[in-house]
Amino acid sequence: xxxxxxSPRHEVTEMGQEVTLRCKPISGHDYLFWYRQTMMRGLELLxxxxxxxxxxxxxxxxxxxxAKMPNASFSTLKIQPSEPRDSAVYFCASGDRGHAxxxxxxxxxxxxxxx
Amino acid sequence: SQQGEEDPQxxxxxxxENATMNCSYKxxxxxxxxxRQNSGRGxxxxxLIRSNEREKHSGRxxxxxxxxxxxxxxxxxxxxxxDTASYFCATTALYSNYQLIWGAGTKLIIKP
Numbered sequence: 001x002x003x004x005x006x007s008p009r010h011e012v013t014e015m016g017q018e019v020t021l022r023c024k025p026i027s028g029h030d031y032l033f034w035y036r037q038t039m040m041r042g043l044e045l046l047x048x049x050x051x052x053x054x055x056x057x058x059x060x061x062x063x064x065x066x067a068k069m070p071n072a073s074f075s076t077l078k079i080q081p082s083e084p085r086d087s088a089v090y091f092c093a094s095g096d097r098g099h100a101x102x103x104x105x106x107x108x109x110x111x112x113x114x115x
Numbered sequence: 116s117q118q119g120e121e122d123p124q125x126x127x128x129x130x131x132e133n134a135t136m137n138c139s140y141k142x143x144x145x146x147x148x149x150x151r152q153n154s155g156r157g158x159x160x161x162x163l164i165r166s167n168e169r170e171k172h173s174g175r176x177x178x179x180x181x182x183x184x185x186x187x188x189x190x191x192x193x194x195x196x197x198d199t200a201s202y203f204c205a206t207t208a209l210y211s212n213y214q215l216i217w218g219a220g221t222k223l224i225i226k227p
Contacts, residue, residue, distance in 0.1 A: 005156075043158075043203065043217045056214065091157055102207045103148065104159030104215060 004107035012113045018080040021110045025094030032079050035091040082114045121221040134191040136221040138204030145207040149189050152201045199225045
C-alpha cells in the first residue's frame with residue numbers, strides 16, 4: 001500500500017483565496033483525521049470521520065474551515081477565505097479500529113503558507 | 116486539546132548514549148502510543164502500550180507505563196544520528212471513540 005497520500009505538498013496563496021487540501025487514506029481504513037501543526041500550538045485535531053461521516057469537528061477553528069469525505073478513498077479540507085494565521089502544516093491520518101488499537105498512519109503533510 | 120506533556124521539551128546527547136523522554140497525562144486511558152516525527156515529515160508510529168501493561172520493548176526502544184502516576188517513559192538505547200527527531204506521546208482515553216490526545220513533543224538531537 002502507498003500509505004496516506006496528501007496533495008499538494010506545498011501551497012502558497014494570498015490572503016482571501018480559497019485553499020483545498022486533499023487526502024487519500026489507506027485502503028480499508030475506516031477512520032480519517034485532519035490535523036494542523038504549528039510551532040505555537042503543536043498538533044491539533046481539526047476533525048475526524050468514521051465511515052465517511054464526520055464524528056467530531058469541534059477542533060475546526062471557525063466557519064472558514066470545512067471538511068468533506070464523499071467516499072472512503074477521498075477527503076478534502078477547505079479554507080475559504082484563507083488568512084495568514086492559517087499558515088501551518090496540515091496532516092491527514094487514517095486508521096482502522098480492527099488493526100491495532102487506534103494506531104494512526106500519517107500522510108506527509110501539506111505545508112500551507114498564506115501571504 | 117493536549118493531554119500529555121512531554122519532558123524534557125528538548126534533549127541533546129552524544130551518539131551512543133541513551134535518551135529518555137517522559138510523558139504525563141491527565142485522564143484514565145486505554146493505551147498510550149509513542150510517535151516519531153522527522154523534520155518536515157509526518158508522524159510515524161513507534162510503539163503502543165496498553166493500560167494493563169507496565170513495560171514493552173521494540174528493538175532499541177523501551178516504554179514503561181505507570182498508570183498510578185499517569186506517566187510513561189520512552190528510552191532509546193545506543194542512540195544514533197538517525198534518531199534525531201521529535202517524539203510525541205498520544206493517549207486514548209477510557210471509553211474513547213478512537214480519538215488520540217497528543218502531547219507537545221520532545222525534540223531529540225543526537226550529536227555525532
